[in-house]
Structure formats: structure tokens, C-alpha cells
Amino acid sequence: MAQAAFEEIVETFEFLEDWEDRYRHVIDMGKAMDPLDDALKVPATKVDGCASQVWLHPTIEGEGPSATFTFEGESDAMIVRGLIAVLKALYSGVSVSDIPKINAPVELGRLGLNDHLSAQRSNGLRAMVDRINSVAVAAAA
Template sequence: MAAADFEEIVDAFEFLEDWEDRYRHVIDLGREMDPLPEALHTEGAKVHGCASQVWMIPRVQGTGPEAVVTFDGDSDALIVRGLIAVLRTRVNGETAGTLCNLDIVAELARLGLDKHLSAQRSNGLRAMVARVREIAETTAKG
């Protein structure tokens, strides 16, 4: 399911030729995402390495490499909320084993974001991907 939803974003990016339109699309995806309750904006949920405030909450169903992993997230910056939404679209619903073997950075690079984000935003996105990988690897080990 996650991969199919992500493919819709890839298709939308191919249709939207202008980067301003693509940024607006990413921001719209973030606006459509349910915000995290303030009570979940904790230090433990915070993703360090991001210029903006970013919180990610993993949800794991099952154990080991077959456990299904999903993330909820939030940020105080609209574009970053959108990046969280894009990342979630690609990874949510995948198994821990799949996420351990998935090159998430390469998947996101299909959108060209790596060439159009500021260095700070790129670093923040890499920090979010690292959080996903950390949770997946810990979960897969059981």
C-alpha cells in the first residue's frame, strides 16, 4: 500500500513541472496530515538534526522482521510537515524487514527533492530517514 501511494506522488511530481507547484503540493500533503496531539511533542519523539521542530512517533504491530511499522509525525514548519507526509506515504505499512532493505533516500530522490531542498532541509530529511531506519532495525532484531 505504501509504495502505491508514493507512486501517486511520483506521478503528481511528473505532472507538475514547476518546482513552486511541487513545493505547494508537498505543503498541501502536510496540511492534509492529522497533527500530533501536543502531548506527543516530547523530547523522546523529537528528531534531532532538523532546523525545524520535528516529532515522529512510531507504531509497530507485531515483532521481528515481519512487524508492520507506521509513523505519525508533526513539525512547526509547513514544508517540513509536507516532507513528513511524503516520507510516511512511502514507509507506512511496510514491514521492518522491508524498511531495513529499502533505500529510502533513493526512493525520495525519485522526486528530485534532494536537488531542490536547502542544505538544512536535506539534513533534516536525512535525520527523519535515519529515525525510520533505526526503528525498523531495532524492530527487525526483535
């Protein structure tokens, strides 16, 4: 069920056998993202549960269950910024009714992230996924 952009990341990770190269690739993905406007870095967009500062600003296009979900994000940590880029590849462009159907732990597990992130980073990633799911569920209602 993953998006084509996420499948490209999976393919790249299969090509990059060394975890350090994969780690650098995630960081480079984060560096390639446009910065989040400072006006959007507010308490309502801040994600609790992350060791670093994280903001996610969702955009819902359309109404009801077929509305499309996208988001922008930012973090003060380079690896987390890269993880936001990975989540954008997984979730952006998906209908809000399909967002909860994405099994993020399984999809992200395909990248081997579970084995290479600290407990704090894993908790932060889970908090970002939870935020994305809650926004989508509310928009689909």
C-alpha cells in the same frame, strides 16, 4: 520497492512540471495530515538534526521481522510537515525488516527533492530517515 502511495506522489510530480507547484503540493500534503497529539511531542519523539521542530511517533504492529511499521509526525515548518507526509507514503505499512531495504535517497531523488531543498532541510530529511530506520531495525530484532 516504494509503496503505492509514494508512487502516486511520483506520478503527481511528473504531472506538475513547475517546482513551485510541486513545492505547494508537498505543503498541501502536510496540511492534510492529522496533527500530532501534544502529549506525543516529547524529547523521545523529537528528531535531532532538523533545523525546525520535528517529532516522529512510530507504531509497530506485530512482532519480529514481519511487524508492520507506521508513524505519525509533526513539524512547526510547513514544508517539513509535507516532507513527513512524503515519508509516510514511502514507509507506512512496510514490514520492519523491509524498511532498511528502502533506498530513501534514490526514492526521494525521483521527486527531485535533492535539487530543491536547502542543505539544512536535506539534513533534516536524512535525520528523519535515519530515525525511521533505527526504529525499524530495533523492532525487527
